[in-house]
Amino acid sequence: MLKLIDVAVAYGSFTAIKRVNIEVEKGEIVVLLGANGAGKSTTFRSISGISKLARGEIHFQGSPIGGRAPDKNVREGIVQCAEGRKLFPRMTVQENLKMGAYVHRKKKDDIKRSLEYVYHLFPVLREKHHDEAGSLSGGQQQMLAIGRALMSKPKLLMLDEPSIGLAPLIVEQMFQVIEEINREGITILLAEQNANAALGIAKKGYVFENGEIVVQGTATELLANDEVKKAYIGA
């Protein structure tokens, strides 16, 4: 479904990622592991089309998408839920969700259905649908960010550190919801530092270090890998 071939991205003279090769099959959950600044977010930004490729190719459903504008990618079903959430803080929860359906704005019934689906996944958003997004707690904002991404009806959903800064109980819920979203048939690319939980729901993973992939394998392989254990699981 998604294939990155030798992708490199540079910010000025600084090379953020180099020679990144990733393959994601339809319906999978694939996890990107790595410390802050290892290149996970840049990889997402390159897939979304926000960061320009310095080298390499990206293919989505068989056709090249490298260098395509972000709004086109969203329309094609590549949706990113970015780190830092990027919500519209002074719009209400419901307005934020509706903006998420921007590319489907002509289909009123679909929007209603998507809205119901998001409220079903995150009941707290329904309770707070009149509140400003900026007034929500961190966990609720994260739910809203995921909800807004779902409103775009993604085929591929990229979640950038959805568990960052959240209480352990909320983190657990978050991973359950991610699995539930995946069961609906949405392919998920997940960037995480919480390796244990992420590998628990993922099929395979890639480990980033200094902008490169250093280890890759199935979830079971990675969980058994000594280096991964030492670096990310702390066992």
Add this chain to the structure above:
Amino acid sequence: MDILIQQLFNGLTIGSVYSLVALGLTLVYGILHIPNFAHGALYMLGGYITLSMMTLYGVNYWLAMFVSIIAVGLLGVLLERFVFRLLRDAPPLHDKIAAIGILLFLEAFAQFVWGADFHTMNSPYGQVVQVMGLTFTLQRLLIIVAAIVVMVLLYLFLKKTYTGSTIIAMSQNREGASLVGININKVAMLTFMISGGLAAIASSLASPINLVFPGMGHLVILKAFVIIILGGMGSIPGAIVGGYILGFSESLGATYVSNDYKDIIAFILLVVILTVKPTGLFAKGER
């Protein structure tokens, strides 16, 4: 008492014009974080285009205003596409220099085409009416009503339509806007178009009670900057309320202090606001 009411009415008139100009300025600032110094020149061009349409082609006032809105709106789009978009990744100072360059260019252009003379614009609404002891020209009433109609329409557009909400969304989080599939470039062009259109409406409305000349935008744009600092940079309600506050203080100041000092009032307000509440009355939260 009569004088007070008369002056409040006058304040409402000039406040309406100020609000319209400030709205265009604040919309562009909210989205692109560009202080568009050239906005005053757009205001000036709007006046000239309406005037030329009326005198050269004998078009009626409303049609002339419509042409002016379209023309200045399109000029705004061109400015975004061929000047500010190219500077998006440049240091912020470059935007400001470019805006001043456009201002100087457009003024020289106006002087070249229309000359440096002062022109009067005759609106079909010059007759004097008396209502409840108030004496005013119909044009002044028209300014107030038209400005309110435009503001209500703008509000409905921004709040109730998807296209309008993209402007709000982009001003609140530009990257978030592109993540939901909004085309940032289109929104930027749309914003410049609305901003230019608002400037043209304001000058077409105000010209019959003022004069049309190449420097007519100077004081207006300076005051519009005072207004958006007063109301909070990028704030839409701030621009409206700020415009009326300035309008009222000027007309009351002109009567009860001195007519000679009425243009100073804006800048005294600026000093006071920057001292007491530098973020403006309707400041948005920090991002």
